[in-house]
Amino acid sequence: MGGLQDRVVLVTGGGSGVGRAIVERFLDEGARLVVLERDPDKAASLAAIGSGELVTVTGDVTTYADNEKAVAAAVEAFGRLDVFIGNVGLWDFNRTLVDLSPTELQAGFHDLFTVNVLGYLLGARAAAAALRESRGAIVLTLSNASFYPQGGGVLYTATKHAGLGVVRQLAYELAPEIRVNGVAPGGMSTNLSGPRSLGLSERQISDIPIQEYLEKYSALERAIEPSDYVGAYALLASGGDALTVTGTVFDISSVGTPHRPPQ
Template sequence: MRGLEGRVVLLTGGGSGVGRAIVERFLDEGARIVVLERDPAKAASLEAIGSGDLSVVTGDVTSYADNERAVAAAVDAFGRLDVFIGNVGLWDFSRALVDLSPTELEAGFRELFAVNVLGYLLGARAAAAALRESRGTVILTLSNASFYPQGGGVLYTATKHAGLGVVRQLAYELAPEIRVNGVAPGGMATNLSGPKSLGLDQQQIKDIPIQDYQEKYSALERVIEPADYVGTYILLASSHDALTVTGTVFDISAAGTPQRPQ
């Protein structure tokens, strides 16, 4: 029996990076998946997988109505919802406080917190009733920046520290029916982009030598691919393997204490 056989999963941001790796591996493990994806091209790429166990909803995580539509799509298509995975995020390309104008600081704060924090809260709120019924689980993608400096700039790091607080608080509020946990990957070469308000929406993390940093500064001294991170999500999404785990964020970055790249 596959590890996620019959589990119904709603994932936000499944078109690339860790999200796409989750989709592919979860399907292999027997899950049925609905993806909320904003980018039409990425949505089309997911639909091209052609699996009856995969449905795609085009929408924005910062819209409660779109999150509601995605939850309804999961329940309508598969009869229930067992797992909500909040995975959409923006990176600030390590913009330091003093390098941001006051206008950029305000606008960047609003955009990054809207996507990286509010998007998770809206998704969890929309999914809560269905997850209570199934005694399901919430999994949020965070970052090693939830624990350490130098995983981004001040705005990104603030959002990921906020995400850590969201996991801990929701684990308390939604217990005992719903478990809430987080997964904190490190950097990887994906098309993760930045906020439009900072003019970073056309830049991608894979455009910088992130793989060189991984090999030089991580404890394992190896390049990490998105698929390498998925095992922890499978553990937490299981109906039986993590029943005692809630309020926890797993740091799977293999980075140790970050150092400033030379």
Template structure:
């Protein structure tokens, strides 16, 4: 008997990386799963590999209509919805604020907030009705170590992850006692992080060089290593847990001091060069 037998879930950004690992873990635990993702090729491959327990919707989380279509499709296919997982997200190439060209700064902020923050809120609103009809409905959001502290991923990404933690805490209050809302504070994983299209960024490795030397547990996790936290939070075993983030950070939260300052290379001359790039 699986931990999620009989449950129906919708996962955004589930065609690759940690999202795909969560889809696979949910199916293995007995759930039927809908996936919303903008990559049609990866989504088709996922549905083909996992079979009739998975349905896919091609769309972008920053559009309410796409979230609504995904919810409608999973409800039509499987008869309801018990779990919503907001996972789709992008990075900004680890750029610091001073490194973003001024002529594209506004569009970069808009794009990353549209996907990482607005996408979570639109998905939550689209899923709310069906979740209220389900006994024990819940929401889970992919948060991050960057939801709690400054890291090397750049202010655009880190500020969206701080916002994600606020979404978890506030929605847990707004939806109590009907729906539990939690997050997973992910540390590192051997995966690729999508960049911003407005900056013409290609995907980059999510693991920064030298990470093994600063992780207390001493190894780089694979995406599937994080998926168990999502299974637990969706299961009846977490029935008393809401408004919290389950940390899967490999011990980063107890790490000693690394680099104490991130602006050692900052200068007016470098700033002018970025502004005219």
């Protein structure tokens, strides 16, 4: 797109999945990256691909101090921050309301909302001053579950609907200096996991036949890779191609027959 050259971008959860695909694409297009990543091994794997244009910060998106540290790293390394991309999330593996015990419901609510909603708010708050100065942008990873059922269970779907509200409210609150938008991918095979409180921290979405499901039921009848979703992020993060876009979520999922995904 040509709009990412020299853009300074902070990505949370950039060590794998869509986050890693964003990092690789943005580096290819000339951006300079800071990645906030909790997993030290994933952070180390990123260090080899940046050639001085990538800084990794090990930390947790649910801790405000770690978000501040990542913003400070961008300003220290590159002089400013142009874009904050919130990308860390947990999935609930389609756990329905009646599948959850009352104890699990409360604990799962806390964990999913803390990561999927509060994590974005903390990151946006930490980045706000720097983004106002650069007249920059915020891009949040949402989901087709922000619009439709069956993208997850009740807790995940609730967090992604909340994320839609976050985009719309922050676009209002942070205008005119900061544009705020979201990208809503559909399913893909990644290491997206669930909360420990539901016994799902060791499971990954790639453990289920998600690619087979997509090929069978999605409108395009093809498996989707994380890199297939990155174009929307590049557009929204660009320095010129999306200057009129704010308060919008791009639904880029391949919507198909609403069958229940495999458990």
